[in-house]
Amino acid sequence: MVDNDLEMEAPSTIQAAADTLTNGESAAGEMVPVSSMVHSADQFGGMVVRSAQVRKVLKSVSQLSPYKATVLITGESGTGKELVAHALHTLGSNPTGPFVTLNCSNLVDSLAESQLFGHIRGAFTDAREESRGYFRAANGGTLFLDEIGELPLKLQPKLLRSVETHEVQPVGSSQCYKVNLRLVAATNRDLRAMVRAGQFRDDLYFRLSASAIFIPPLRERREAIPAFIGFFIEQYNRLFGKHVSEISRRAIDILCAYQWPGNVRELSNAIESAVILSESDRIAVPDLPEQIVDGTGADLMYPPDESPSNILAPAQVARRSPTVDAHAEAPGFLLDDVIKRTLMRSLEETEGNRRRAADLLGVSRSTLYRMLTRYGIAETPQRLSVQPTL
Numbered sequence: 001m002v003d004n005d006l007e008m009e010a011p012s013t014i015q016a017a018a019d020t021l022t023n024g025e026s027a028a029g030e031m032v033p034v035s036s037m038v039h040s041a042d043q044f045g046g047m048v049v050r051s052a053q054v055r056k057v058l059k060s061v062s063q064l065s066p067y068k069a070t071v072l073i074t075g076e077s078g079t080g081k082e083l084v085a086h087a088l089h090t091l092g093s094n095p096t097g098p099f100v101t102l103n104c105s106n107l108v109d110s111l112a113e114s115q116l117f118g119h120i121r122g123a124f125t126d127a128r129e130e131s132r133g134y135f136r137a138a139n140g141g142t143l144f145l146d147e148i149g150e151l152p153l154k155l156q157p158k159l160l161r162s163v164e165t166h167e168v169q170p171v172g173s174s175q176c177y178k179v180n181l182r183l184v185a186a187t188n189r190d191l192r193a194m195v196r197a198g199q200f201r202d203d204l205y206f207r208l209s210a211s212a213i214f215i216p217p218l219r220e221r222r223e224a225i226p227a228f229i230g231f232f233i234e235q236y237n238r239l240f241g242k243h244v245s246e247i248s249r250r251a252i253d254i255l256c257a258y259q260w261p262g263n264v265r266e267l268s269n270a271i272e273s274a275v276i277l278s279e280s281d282r283i284a285v286p287d288l289p290e291q292i293v294d295g296t297g298a299d300l301m302y303p304p305d306e307s308p309s310n311i312l313a314p315a316q317v318a319r320r321s322p323t324v325d326a327h328a329e330a331p332g333f334l335l336d337d338v339i340k341r342t343l344m345r346s347l348e349e350t351e352g353n354r355r356r357a358a359d360l361l362g363v364s365r366s367t368l369y370r371m372l373t374r375y376g377i378a379e380t381p382q383r384l385s386v387q388p389t390l
């Protein structure tokens with residue numbers, strides 16, 4: 001289907017792109033004011049809430065926050081799980097209480113139980129002092145257990161018991177302590193698959209997942225990307241004392257087309273570096289990270305039908321990476337792709353004869369030369385290759 005469209009539309013598309021190039025600057029395209037990209041209505045409590053999905057997440061947060069019920073937040077890395085955990089805390093009944101974060105992948109196996117529940121003096125060889133543990137440190141507030149999928153199996157029954165009884169029993173102690181806190185757990189892994197594989201206890205899973213919030217990946221809420229771009233440009237302007245006030249339409253199109261395996265965190269990092277690199281008060285394509293412009297950063301993408309818990313060999317990930325789909329979704333990016341492929345095809349069909357290729361495309365030879373340079377297409381006797389355009 002794409003191929004047919006390609007043939008029918010190529011000459012006029014090429015000519016239009018050539019016209020754009022002839023009009024001076026326009027290679028970078030139209031500039032868009034940053035102020036037009038993010039509105040106060042798209043923000044809530046320091047969060048961008050531009051997409052319907054994130055509004056739904058926020059609705060769940062406001063429904064759950066008054067209660068101390070345990071909440072499980074799921075979503076790929078960088079989707080905003082920690083931000084949502086904070087929102088549950090600050091909108092909850094005791095926002096001035098402590099917010100304590102424990103990343104379960106940092107638990108040291110032999111000490112994990114004591115890290116969570118504390119220990120009494122002399123409980124084990126190195127226990128010279130009593131320790132309260134994370135649970136009691138979070139008393140009166142929120143305990144955020146990040147990467148809950150990494151919680152050692154043998155600790156899971158004890159965690160479940162604490163969740164159900166609101167009590168903790170320090171290692172070596174016969175005494176239990178009441179705790180009054182909200183537990184929020186987060187994971188980027190498919191806990192259900194882990195339960196099936198015997199890597200996570202089903203009883204704990206059912207307890208945690210009773211109130212669950214799923215945050216969709218950024219590529220499934222692309223309509224929010226311009227608002228994020230504006231939000232992060234303003235944030236990094238403030239942080240670095242910069243005054244970026246415009247970004248090129250083409251840069252926006254590229255950012256909207258990319259797959260964002262690292263989600264909002266990756267977008268935030270990309271804008272941070274673009275703000276730092278921009279020499280004028282504008283961001284254009286050359287200011288964006290190269291792997292985003294050429295789409296190779298998306299090689300880190302997990303295949304859509306696999307969860308991050310099913311770790312694949314890098315070669316497998318690369319082979320199944322849906323990089324091309326990213327381009328197909330965004331009109332701005334697709335245009336470049338279509339032009340490049342059409343140029344290459346015209347050269348292939350004419351065996352590299354530029355005069356005939358120009359005739360085939362219905363453009364002058366000088367236009368063809370300019371387009372080949374512009375799109376970084378180098379001709380070799382056997383093969384035609386494309387270099388990334390910047």
Ligand SMILES: Nc1ncnc2c1ncn2[C@@H]1O[C@H](COP(=O)(O)OP(=O)(O)O)[C@@H](O)[C@H]1O
Pocket residue numbers: 046047048049054075076077078079080081082083084264265268
């Ligand atoms: N909706 C949002 N609005 C503003 N910033 C966001 C949003 N979602 C994520 N972020 C930012 O993206 C980064 C990653 O978010 P984080 O909560 O740490 O993700 P996760 O815990 O899922 O890996 C943080 O800098 C966070 O502030």
Ligand SMILES: [Mg+2]
Pocket residue numbers: 078081082146
């Ligand atoms: Mg996180």
